[in-house]
Amino acid sequence: MAILANKDVQPLTAAQARHHAATADRRTRLFNRCCTGVLIAFALLWLVPLAWALDTSLKPNGETVNPTWVIENPTLASFQTLLAQGDIINWYAASFIISALSAAGTVVTASLAAYALSRMRFRYRWLTFWIILMGIMVPRQVLVVPQFQELGSINLLNTYWAVILPAIPIAIAVFVFKQFFDGIPKELDEAARIDGAGFFHIYRRIVLPLARPAVSAVTIFSFVWAWNDLLWPLIALSNPEIMTIPVGLATVQGTYGIRYADTMASAILGALPLVLVFLLFQRRIVEGIAGTGLKG
Amino acid sequence: MASTEVTGQAGTVAPARTESHTTRSGRSPSGAERERRWSGHGKPALLFLAPFLLLYLLFIIGPAIYGLVMSFFHTSMVNPGLGEFAGFGNYAEVLSSSDFWASLWHTIWFTILTTPPLIVLALVFALLAERARRGRWFFRLAFFLPYILPSAVVALIWIWMYTPELGLLSRAVTSLGFAEPDWLGDPDFAMVSLAVTTVWWTLGFNFVLYLAGLQEVPRELYEASAIDGAGPWQQIRLITVPLLARTTSLVVVLQIIASLKVFDQMYIMTQGGPNFATRSVLQYIFDIGFTDFRSGAAAAASTLFFIVVLAVSAFWLVMTRRQEPEL
Numbered sequence: 001m002a003i004l005a006n007k008d009v010q011p012l013t014a015a016q017a018r019h020h021a022a023t024a025d026r027r028t029r030l031f032n033r034c035c036t037g038v039l040i041a042f043a044l045l046w047l048v049p050l051a052w053a054l055d056t057s058l059k060p061n062g063e064t065v066n067p068t069w070v071i072e073n074p075t076l077a078s079f080q081t082l083l084a085q086g087d088i089i090n091w092y093a094a095s096f097i098i099s100a101l102s103a104a105g106t107v108v109t110a111s112l113a114a115y116a117l118s119r120m121r122f123r124y125r126w127l128t129f130w131i132i133l134m135g136i137m138v139p140r141q142v143l144v145v146p147q148f149q150e151l152g153s154i155n156l157l158n159t160y161w162a163v164i165l166p167a168i169p170i171a172i173a174v175f176v177f178k179q180f181f182d183g184i185p186k187e188l189d190e191a192a193r194i195d196g197a198g199f200f201h202i203y204r205r206i207v208l209p210l211a212r213p214a215v216s217a218v219t220i221f222s223f224v225w226a227w228n229d230l231l232w233p234l235i236a237l238s239n240p241e242i243m244t245i246p247v248g249l250a251t252v253q254g255t256y257g258i259r260y261a262d263t264m265a266s267a268i269l270g271a272l273p274l275v276l277v278f279l280l281f282q283r284r285i286v287e288g289i290a291g292t293g294l295k296g
Numbered sequence: 297m298a299s300t301e302v303t304g305q306a307g308t309v310a311p312a313r314t315e316s317h318t319t320r321s322g323r324s325p326s327g328a329e330r331e332r333r334w335s336g337h338g339k340p341a342l343l344f345l346a347p348f349l350l351l352y353l354l355f356i357i358g359p360a361i362y363g364l365v366m367s368f369f370h371t372s373m374v375n376p377g378l379g380e381f382a383g384f385g386n387y388a389e390v391l392s393s394s395d396f397w398a399s400l401w402h403t404i405w406f407t408i409l410t411t412p413p414l415i416v417l418a419l420v421f422a423l424l425a426e427r428a429r430r431g432r433w434f435f436r437l438a439f440f441l442p443y444i445l446p447s448a449v450v451a452l453i454w455i456w457m458y459t460p461e462l463g464l465l466s467r468a469v470t471s472l473g474f475a476e477p478d479w480l481g482d483p484d485f486a487m488v489s490l491a492v493t494t495v496w497w498t499l500g501f502n503f504v505l506y507l508a509g510l511q512e513v514p515r516e517l518y519e520a521s522a523i524d525g526a527g528p529w530q531q532i533r534l535i536t537v538p539l540l541a542r543t544t545s546l547v548v549v550l551q552i553i554a555s556l557k558v559f560d561q562m563y564i565m566t567q568g569g570p571n572f573a574t575r576s577v578l579q580y581i582f583d584i585g586f587t588d589f590r591s592g593a594a595a596a597a598s599t600l601f602f603i604v605v606l607a608v609s610a611f612w613l614v615m616t617r618r619q620e621p622e623l
Contacts, residue, residue: 036431042438046442049442109351112344113345146591165351253451260462263455267453270446286508
């Protein structure tokens with residue numbers, strides 16, 4: 001409130017106040033309408049690149065030199081070419097396997113660890129907590145060189161495991177779960193323990209079902225991060241058969257030459273699964289970011 | 297936000313200990329029963345922690361330590377083992393390499409170009425969205441959808457946008473009567489083009505953080521100030537923006553760290569070119585590590601980069617700690 005202690009704000013009589021409120025209200029409504037207009041313009045501007053990519057992908061390759069949004073001969077030929085050629089199907093499969101297993105691994109291991117940190121007493125709890133906390137500070141990107149040596153020495157390079165295993169231990173996921181578990185009343189566990197339930201039963205049947213928002217946020221984020229990661233999969237996967245979508249697209253980028261429609265069709269196909277994820281889970285994604293500041 | 301909450305939880309560890317002491321001294325049978333149930337969960341705790349800790353030690357902490365060790369050796373990708381001891385040789389070499397300093401400068405230049413627009417535009421758009429009565433889902437879609445796309449998709453779309461003569465941007469620029477810049481081919485202009493792409497791509501994240509921050513501004517403040525005759529502009533200037541200070545400080549630090557970690561856009565759109573003008577630190581590490589096979593030197597550069605990122609986070613922590621009592 002101290003902020004409002006502005007010199008041009010004076011104590012008012014009731015009539016003055018009503019008058020002020022009415023003009024302020026009118027001004028506010030006009031102002032808000034202007035805001036909406038400006039924002040719509042920006043939002044449309046933001047959608048232009050995506051719309052242009054889609055527009056291009058629906059043209060025949062020869063028509064992409066036309067500087068117009070109008071498509072004279074709309075065609076799905078570019079999509080058909082790409083799907084027939086088959087690379088992108090392999091990449092889809094690789095991305096899907098890697099992202100799904102990474103996300104599942106993160107949710108299971110991080111929630112188990114968080115449950116122990118939230119509900120159990122044991123020696124070195126404090127130490128464990130800080131070791132995991134340290135992991136948030138380490139950017140994954142600085143680990144690629146030693147990780148490459150390590151995974152090479154156990155012959156895992158060029159396998160899905162080379163990408164999945166390092167993607168599972170996400171330190172911040174443990175904290176997201178722990179924070180959520182800490183908010184679940186301990187009386188629930190205690191009651192279950194008096195009834196003779198073990199830790200795992202409580203975790204599986206009581207705590208985890210109550211932590212659905214945390215589970216879905218961690219699932220979506222670890223899935224999207226694994227799907228979008230470029231640097232590490234680029235290093236670990238050099239076999240085109242098992243490349244992920246980003247690695248595949250980055251690698252063939254340029255080989256389409258002037259076939260702009262094909263290039264854009266590959267971009268659209270690469271974007272499609274995530275657009276679906278976004279449309280399905282828009283709310284959860286936004287809440288996840290707002291609640292935790294998760295950033296890839 | 298994340299870190300303050302985390303330290304808050306660390307604080308709960310101590311009281312938890314004393315609690316277990318009191319149950320130990322409790323004389324009632326139920327107290328003893330409790331004690332048996334709630335203290336000394338060493339074995340189950342280990343079982344619950346094992347899967348995460350195992351992978352975490354193997355693939356995060358292990359490589360981090362190994363990388364640090366490697367940075368003191370002439371490790372090579374083509375020979376097994378650590379190789380000859382190098383002392384601080386790798387660090388001396390990296391620090392005296394003009395390529396390293398150039399890539400560090402490119403990274404910082406990229407951070408300077410992207411951070412202000414990514415914060416100011418996100419704030420402005422969030423403020424505007426807050427005032428729009430309807431259609432918030434549409435704004436979220438438009439601004440946030442790009443953020444969730446893989447960098448490779450974004451890069452392909454923008455390479456097409458920047459294609460000389462045919463790209464949408466060149467057409468827009470020439471139709472407005474300007475001379476078309478060589479978007480990605482001009483060493484001086486390429487970074488600006490990459491920054492524009494990045495602003496388009498990642499703005500949605502900051503936008504959503506600001507929208508969440510705006511939810512926490514109490515409605516009554518607007519109503520009360522409206523009764524006092526404050527116009528919308530005054531409300532924004534005197535209420536909204538000051539109350540968003542915490543969000544802004546979080547957005548700033550996350551943005552700086554994210555910008556310092558840039559790799560994908562350059563790698564795909566310019567391959568660090570033209571003439572290495574857009575090579576970032578991570579790409580420098582990638583090049584010496586995986587093209588020159590010099591793991592030791594790459595590990596030393598990684599460690600130096602890690603120190604820079606850590607310094608930014610530490611600086612932010614100190615600054616927010618100092619601000620905290622006032623809020």
